[in-house]
Each structure stands twice: as C-alpha cells, then as structure tokens.
Amino acid sequence: MKFQPARGTQDLLPETAKQFRAIDDFAFAKAQTYGFEPITTPIFEFSEVFHRTLGESSDVVSKETYTFTDRGGESLTLRPEGTAGVARAFISNGLAQNLPLRFYYSGPMFRYERPQKGRYRQFHQIGVEVLGLETPETDIECVALAHDFLKGLGLADKIQLEINTLGDSDSRAKHRERLVEYLQKFKAALSPDSQVRLEKNPLRILDSKDKKDQELLMGAPALHEFLSVDSQKFFDKVLQGLETLGIPFVHQKNLVRGLDYYVHSVFEFTTTHLGAQATVLGGGRYDGLIEMMGGQKTPGVGWASGLERLALLTDPNFGQRPQLQVAVIAAEEMTESECLKISHELRNHKIRSETMLGGNVGKKLKRANKLGAHFALILGSTEMDQKVVTLKNLSTGEQKTVPRYELLQHLKI
Numbered sequence: 058m059k060f061q062p063a064r065g066t067q068d069l070l071p072e073t074a075k076q077f078r079a080i081d082d083f084a085f086a087k088a089q090t091y092g093f094e095p096i097t098t099p100i101f102e103f104s105e106v107f108h109r110t111l112g113e114s115s116d117v118v119s120k121e122t123y124t125f126t127d128r129g130g131e132s133l134t135l136r137p138e139g140t141a142g143v144a145r146a147f148i149s150n151g152l153a154q155n156l157p158l159r160f161y162y163s164g165p166m167f168r169y170e171r172p173q174k175g176r177y178r179q180f181h182q183i184g185v186e187v188l189g190l191e192t193p194e195t196d197i198e199c200v201a202l203a204h205d206f207l208k209g210l211g212l213a214d215k216i217q218l219e220i221n222t223l224g225d226s227d228s229r230a231k232h233r234e235r236l237v238e239y240l241q242k243f244k245a246a247l248s249p250d251s252q253v254r255l256e257k258n259p260l261r262i263l264d265s266k267d268k269k270d271q272e273l274l275m276g277a278p279a280l281h282e283f284l285s286v287d288s289q290k291f292f293d294k295v296l297q298g299l300e301t302l303g304i305p306f307v308h309q310k311n312l313v314r315g316l317d318y319y320v321h322s323v324f325e326f327t328t329t330h331l332g333a334q335a336t337v338l339g340g341g342r343y344d345g346l347i348e349m350m351g352g353q354k355t356p357g358v359g360w361a362s363g364l365e366r367l368a369l370l371t372d373p374n375f376g377q378r379p380q381l382q383v384a385v386i387a388a389e390e391m392t393e394s395e396c397l398k399i400s401h402e403l404r405n406h407k408i409r410s411e412t413m414l415g416g417n418v419g420k421k422l423k424r425a426n427k428l429g430a431h432f433a434l435i436l437g438s439t440e441m442d443q444k445v446v447t448l449k450n451l452s453t454g455e456q457k458t459v460p461r462y463e464l465l466q467h468l469k470i
C-alpha cells in the first residue's frame with residue numbers, strides 16, 4: 058500500500074483546512090450581501106455535461122478530465138469546474154420560472170494537470186453564477202463582488218484585474234474567419250499546440266505562451282476590430298461601471314480564457330506572486346451555455362477562484378479561530394464532569410472554552426498555554442464544595458479565587 062497521497066492531491070491539515078474554511082466563509086458572507094444563495098451540485102456528472110459545454114478542443118476537456126465508465130456502463134466525469142454543473146442543475150430542476158438567480162458554490166474540482174505550486178489535480182473552487190440577467194450592470198456587479206472579496210482578504214496590492222470582451226457570436230465568427238486566414242500563412246512557424254488549435258479552436262492561439270507564437274500574433278487581426286456595435290456598447294458600459302465604482306482594471310485585448318462557453322465580458326484577477334500560476338480568479342459571461350445544453354435560452358455570468366491559490370496569497374492568520382479564552386482544568390478526577398458543565402455554561406455565554414482532558418494538572422496547564430488560552434480555570438474538590446474556582450491569568454501569571462456566581466465578570470479580556 059502506498060501511503061503518500063495520489064499525485065496532484067494533498068491532505069489539508071488543520072492549519073490549512075482552517076484557512077480554506079475561513080476564506081470560503083468570508084467569500085460566502087460577502088456574496089450573501091450581494092444576494093447570492095448557496096447551491097451544491099454533484100462532484101461527478103454524465104460526461105457530456107462537461108465535454109459538450111467546455112469545448113472538445115479546450116485543454117480541460119481534451120487533456121484534463123477524469124472520465125471513467127461506472128459499473129452500470131455510464132460515462133461519468135469528475136467535475137473540472139462548477140459552471141456546467143450549475144447550468145445542468147438549473148435545467149434539471151426547472152428553475153427557469155425563478156429568474157434571476159444568484160448562486161454561490163464551493164468544493165473540490167478535478168483536472169489532470171501537471172502539478173506545480175498553485176496547480177493541483179484535486180483543487181477547490183469557490184464560485185458564483187448569476188442566471189437570467191443580460192445587462193452589463195450584472196457583469197459590473199459580479200466583478201465588483203470579486204474585487205470586494207479579494208480586497209477583504211487583504212490582496213488589493215497583489216492583484217490586477219484584466220478584462221476583455223469576446224463580443225457576441227457574430228463578432229466572434231467574423232474574427233475567427235480572418236484570424237484563421239492570417240494564421241494559415243504562418244502555420245509551419247506556429248508551435249505544435251497552436252497548429253492543432255488552428256484546426257480546432259483558433260481563438261485559443263491568442264492565449265499561447267510560446268514566444269514565437271506571440272511574435273506572430275502581433276500582426277494578427279484583433280477581435281476588437283470585429284466587434285458588433287451592440288457588443289462594443291455593452292463592453293463600454295461594463296468598463297464605465299467599473300470606473301464609477303473605482304475598480305482599477307487593464308483592458309487586456311488578448312485575454313480569451315480557456316473554456317469555450319464565453320461571450321462578451323471575460324475577466325481575470327492575476328498576480329505576480331505565484332510564479333507561473335498567475336490567475337487567482339477568472340470568469341465571464343456565457344449567454345449561450347444553457348441553450349446549448351438543451352434548456353431555454355438563459356444568459357449567465359460568473360467567476361470562480363481556487364482556494365489553494367487564495368490561501369498561498371493570504372496572510373496565514375486570516376480568519377483563524379479566535380484564541381481560546383478559558384482552558385478549564387479539573388485538578389482531580391472527581392471534578393471532571395463539573396468542569397465539562399462549566400465549559401458548557403461558558404460557551405452558552407459565547408466564551409470560547411475547552412476542557413483540558415487527560416494528564417495531570419501540570420500537563421493540562423502546559424496544553425492551555427500552548428493553545429494560547431487567556432485564562433486557566435482550575436477546579437479541585439475543595440473549590441467545588443465552596444462553589445469557587447481558581448482562575449489564573451496565563452499572560453500575567455496572576456492567580457485568584459473567584460466565586461462561581463462572579464465568574465463571568467472576571468473573564469473579560
């Protein structure tokens with residue numbers, strides 16, 4: 058038996074697990090102030106939910122999905138992202154009557170990628186999706202939520218917002234035609250990946266990190282030259298809205314994103330602090346997705362962010378549990394159950410308390426110190442009979458006897 062976790066996966070030990078949870082809770086609380094509600098969809102779906110929607114030629118589908126046949130002969134795929142599952146749930150549950158809808162989700166995602174810092178095969182996303190609103194104001198609000206959230210995590214100085222528009226499907230089709238015409242001339246000089254993309258999904262070549270590709274792309278017809286009047290207007294409004302809200306951005310004309318379902322706005326919050334894994338949060342508009350999956354035409358926009366990358370950037374103390382206020386210590390075995398009762402009463406008064414169990418008083422005090430408790434409350438049988446406790450302030454070392462009925466007054470920090 059192998060004892061290490063499978064490649065690209067990791068155990069989240071309490072320190073990291075706490076940090077993930079704190080970031081997730083913080084994001085959800087922020088999203089709630091914007092009217093988002095939680096949704097949870099299955100971790101695996103019928104393969105076509107992802108394969109048809111994210112684009113057969115996208116990296117995620119062509120190289121990275123965990124797809125398997127189950128014992129009943131169904132082809133299933135571990136979810137590589139959350140949007141397609143939410144769209145599927147919207148259709149399966151007949152939610153079209155309740156629009157607009159705002160969903161928040163978090164959970165593990167799976168991509169067979171080459172693991173490195175900030176990139177895993179099992180990773181965790183938090184994400185939001187707004188369904189049923191086709192206005193630029195919705196995009197603005199989505200980006201504003203992302204910005205608000207990242208700023209609240211203390212990341213304002215570490216991130217940059219890049220935004221672009223892919224236009225509507227007409228704009229994209231016209232651009233694609235001219236781009237292919239242009240790139241065909243240089244086909245032999247393109248990187249092998251880009252040569253394949255030229256046949257399957259030429260727009261993705263714009264995203265190439267290959268130096269030579271990038272040089273060739275300098276002279277390529279740019280998407281924004283083919284934008285329809287309506288698409289341009291839509292995008293101008295989004296940018297104006299961001300300016301009004303004081304959200305700094307860079308219009309990154311080559312930003313195309315890796316999934317096929319996007320139209321109009323696409324955006325990424327990037328960082329220079331994570332090496333190659335520069336994208337902390339990414340999203341955009343996907344007005345055709347639900348219809349493509351067989352539902353009624355329903356516009357959508359959203360984003361997702363990887364908790365692993367967020368945790369690497371965020372102060373490790375962010376949202377850590379408040380320090381233990383009282384460590385309750387039984388000096389003798391016979392006072393142990395009374396100690397549990399005291400801890401319970403203290404918690405009812407919203408005081409963080411924990412009964413130190415096991416070992417002698419010395420060991421328990423050591424543990425209380427290690428946990429950073431403000432006070433140690435010690436109870437022996439004499440104290441129990443006299444209805445008092447010994448209270449030790451662990452930072453000053455001061456120790457006093459306090460009547461039980463006065464206890465709360467002495468626990469102020």
Ligand code: HAM
Pocket residue numbers: 137138139140141168170175176177178180181182184185186315336337338339340341342343358359360361362363364365366
């Ligand atoms: P994505 O750009 O593929 O978009 O992923 C979003 C975020 O997930 C990335 O910015 C990154 O933080 C994190 N991420 C992706 N792959 C990995 C990995 N292998 N290891 C660690 N973190 C990773 C989506 O998934 C879209 N569903 C976003 C969206 C929602 N668009 C509209 N609504």
